[in-house]
Amino acid sequence: MQGFIINLNKVKDEDLIVTIISKNSLDTLYRFYGARHGVINLGFKIDYEKEGSAKSSIERLKDVIHIGYKWINNHEKLRLWQNFLRLFYKHLKDAHEIDDFYFNLLEDASQNWDKQSSKRVAVESYVKLLEYEGRLHTEMECFLCHNKIEGDISLIRAYLPTHKECTHTLQISQHGLKELYEHKSSLFLSNKEVDRLWHILLEGL
Structure with a gap:
């Protein structure tokens, strides 16, 4: 599945709690730190899988692939994008199921972010x-x-x-x-x- 990272919280040993807007849900997932893991950041669009854990109520984030934007190396545009997406976490953090409106809104915005x-x-x-x-x-x-x-x-x-x-x-x-x-x-x-x-x-x- 695909989604936009709207929040990252560091926990022990540089592990992360990651919040992602996908088509129909707001996922809060645990990502273990490790050398084999690619870098993820606030605002990134990723393809990912969720895996349940018997030891935790939080599912694990796995098989992450970063889906880059054409403008990803433009630091000013990336900074503005991260500031924009950070707002969605505060707005939606108490929701569990959400309509696809929010994902589609961010998808359209990401496609137009460097066109104007x-x-x-x-x-x-x-x-x-x-x-x-x-x-x-x-x-x-x-x-x-x-x-x-x-x-x-x-x-x-x-x-x-x-x-x-x-x-x-x-x-x-x-x-x-x-x-x-x-x-x-x-x-x-x-x-x-x-x-x-x-x-x-x-x-x-």
Whole structure:
């Protein structure tokens, strides 16, 4: 089976507890340290097998093959990718079974990560996630004062809309935001606006 590594925890003797998003599950597996094992890292896509153990409630991760990205040697893109995937662990860590939406979302993002700005891919992917989970607020009403927003908008965590005067943060073009929400495209947002949306995203899914 295949999946994306969203968390690594070192345990005794450099063994690892590895959390992986696969098509239909969130797997937490034990990986023994050994010279014959290839290097794995946060954000890697791998092909792997699970093996039960009579000594532990955690299954063992085995037969790992790293499925590389074309951009894997671009350190900046890899850093952004790892920051993005780290968010999924915090968001999904208490789940056992998950829909294939999350795997497919990461699969699509990984394919587009070097075709346009990585931050734009992440922002567009996040909007798809918010919509899928029923948390995308498309009504232009301030989350803080509950009054209608005219003109440009400021956003806070989970892309909740507010007046600039209510949060004193960077304004986002309402036209660009509507295009993002309706068509999952950041084309009409400036790089500065995308940077702002990226930093909001880093606060948590």
